[in-house]
Amino acid sequence: MVFEIFLTYLKVFVVGGAICTIAQLFINYTKITAGKILVYFLLAGVLLQAVGLYQYLVDFAGAGATVPICGFGYLLADGAIKGAKIGLFEAITGGTTAAAMGITAAIIFGYIFALIFKSKSKRN
Secondary structure, eight states: OHHHHHHHHHHHHHHHHHHHHHHHHHHHHSOOOHHHHHHHHHHHHHHHHHTTOHHHHHHHHTHHHHSSHHHHHHHHHHHHHHHHTTOHHHHHHHHHHHTHHHHHHHHHHHHHHHHHSOOOOOOO
């Protein structure tokens, strides 16, 4: 039982770490901005789920695949695909519905931290 838990954590760490390592390599060895890398990873999650591949990674690694930004793309695509089975309107709103909890948490916690901390301009 303890060994199974250890293997689960190991899979999560290896897959999540591999995704982050790929992103860091793009940052270090290309001139692509961090914002563009985020968008590319999000779109990669959408495209991989659209062809049915990202689900295998999620089933294997769990949070190691869903926590990085490509996991958000997966979530949007998965919600839209499931919504499309119901109807056109659900296909359009399915991604937002699937990601509603994460989006809401980001807004609420962003607001709370904006109240707690003072923002400063970055000086170069």
